Amino acid sequence: xxxxxxxxxxxxxxxxxxxxxxxxxxxxxxxxxxxxxxxxxxxxxxxxxxxxxxxxxxxxxxxxxxxxxxxxxxxxxxxxxxxxxxxxxxxxxxxxxxxxxxxxxxxxxxxxxxxxxxxxxxxxxxxxxxxxxxxxxxxxxxxxxxxxxxxxxxxxxxxxxxxxxxxxxxxxxxxxxx
Numbered sequence: 001x002x003x004x005x006x007x008x009x010x011x012x013x014x015x016x017x018x019x020x021x022x023x024x025x026x027x028x029x030x031x032x033x034x035x036x037x038x039x040x041x042x043x044x045x046x047x048x049x050x051x052x053x054x055x056x057x058x059x060x061x062x063x064x065x066x067x068x069x070x071x072x073x074x075x076x077x078x079x080x081x082x083x084x085x086x087x088x089x090x091x092x093x094x095x096x097x098x099x100x101x102x103x104x105x106x107x108x109x110x111x112x113x114x115x116x117x118x119x120x121x122x123x124x125x126x127x128x129x130x131x132x133x134x135x136x137x138x139x140x141x142x143x144x145x146x147x148x149x150x151x152x153x154x155x156x157x158x159x160x161x162x163x164x165x166x167x168x169x170x171x172x173x174x175x176x177x178x
Contacts, residue, residue: 005047005087034161046085053112054088055120060111061103072101131155139165141172 012020023029024044035042054077062070076097080086086093091112095105127133131140131153140153154172 005049005089008044008046008048011048037162040083042082043085046081047087049087049089051088052117052120053091053094055124056115056117057094057098057108057111059115059120059123060107061098064107065103069101069103073097073103076100141168 009021009024012024026032032042058070058073058077061073077088080093080097081088088094088097091108095108098105098108127140133155138155140155154168156168
């Protein structure tokens with residue numbers, strides 16, 4: 001993938017074949033309908049970009065600000081990328097996103113230095129291998145006590161109906177009360 005990223009349609013056709021073009025533009029595709037049901041209007045004009053710096057920032061925020069701030073940052077990253085089709089591989093975009101959730105530019109710069117990209121790649125590889133991640137979006141839902149080493153997340157990959165996700169949330173909730 002080039003520094004500018006790759007056109008979404010081109011990427012999908014290259015990865016999944018010509019039928020991906022039809023799915024991308026189908027107004028009744030499962031992903032579009034599910035997104036719209038929760039107020040997300042996916043922008044097909046976005047480019048596939050390298051998100052390693054966004055991941056570095058996310059790890060830094062989780063460690064230094066906690067999960068609430070990290071969740072707020074993630075929502076902003078998703079909005080900027082999936083809806084507004086902004087390039088979240090650019091440092092200036094990450095600074096703007098961080099600013100939206102009251103994280104300073106200095107902390108964005110610290111994240112790029114303090115969280116090595118090799119750590120992100122190792123974590124990514126570890127999660128994919130151990131949890132069987134095969135696609136995005138990918139969700140890990142932890143019980144109430146995510147600091148405990150023996151607390152296994154409920155994990156799933158892909159876009160699923162709300163009822164399926166609700167069942168998994170119930171399962172994670174019950175597991176956290178044991």
